[in-house]
Amino acid sequence: MSETANPTSHTYFSQRLRLHxxxxxxxxxxxxxxxxxxRDHCHTWDWMAQKLRQDYHIVAPDLRGHGDSxxxxxxxxxxxxxxxxxxQLIRQARLEPVTLVAHSLGGTLACQLAGLYPDAVARMVVxxxxxxxxSRRFERMAPHERIMNWIDNTxxxxxxxxxxxxxxxxxxxxxxxxxxxxxxxxxxHLTIHGSNQNEDGTYSWKFxxxxxxxxxxxxxxDDVQALWERITCPVLFINSKQGFPGRTGQGDSLQHFRNAxxxxxxxxxxxxxxxxxxxxxxxxxDFLRE
Numbered sequence: 481m482s483e484t485a486n487p488t489s490h491t492y493f494s495q496r497l498r499l500h501x502x503x504x505x506x507x508x509x510x511x512x513x514x515x516x517x518x519r520d521h522c523h524t525w526d527w528m529a530q531k532l533r534q535d536y537h538i539v540a541p542d543l544r545g546h547g548d549s550x551x552x553x554x555x556x557x558x559x560x561x562x563x564x565x566x567x568q569l570i571r572q573a574r575l576e577p578v579t580l581v582a583h584s585l586g587g588t589l590a591c592q593l594a595g596l597y598p599d600a601v602a603r604m605v606v607x608x609x610x611x612x613x614x615s616r617r618f619e620r621m622a623p624h625e626r627i628m629n630w631i632d633n634t635x636x637x638x639x640x641x642x643x644x645x646x647x648x649x650x651x652x653x654x655x656x657x658x659x660x661x662x663x664x665x666x667x668x669h670l671t672i673h674g675s676n677q678n679e680d681g682t683y684s685w686k687f688x689x690x691x692x693x694x695x696x697x698x699x700x701x702d703d704v705q706a707l708w709e710r711i712t713c714p715v716l717f718i719n720s721k722q723g724f725p726g727r728t729g730q731g732d733s734l735q736h737f738r739n740a741x742x743x744x745x746x747x748x749x750x751x752x753x754x755x756x757x758x759x760x761x762x763x764x765x766d767f768l769r770e
Contacts, residue, residue, distance in 0.1 A: 517584025595707025
């Protein structure tokens, strides 16, 4: 990192799981919760947090099964469990009213959280949030197909070992290959914070492989839309022109939000806040100052 400010690490408990978050200080400022996406970690926000920490009290959690948070044993990673963890953190750390900044799966969770507790959320920025395509696809499956699909996937995961890299540099190269927009500095920083060294000296990613085992039943898509319609705060959706299809804010999803708008940023993939940091920061700060 080019700047010297460092956050402090903290833990809290949710459903008996020990979960981790970073606190960037400035506790008297307005609260901001930054929520990462699937198989990511809280340090994905380090560059944005460095720029926003003067104006906000920033808290960035590791979702269950990610980063330095505990893995779930004997249960799928459902959206509702993630949402419960975030609600618990907001409650324990007394973050209301909170501004939410979220990416990918984190954007999905943030929209559900804001629909559950509309008075608790002041503003929300969602970057490449996952829309309803996944839910709709599974809801079109027959019940036996949905459940058998989950069983088959979980069986496969039971025999899957975490990928091991011979060196941190090999893991770094894999990180850079997965997102060619990353600078070498970004890729190395994310690799260092996103991996653990195994006892034999190899390195593996911190996230739990069982995060791939999506619960066969979660919140129905119609219920998700009903939650969106309860959101009262202003919402900014930031999507990438070269990002994933079916993002929240695309298609007809915007009609379910009372006060929302969308911007599309060019020359960026799914991790817009890495690929076009300055553009995302400019859009975010302008929106938050309104």
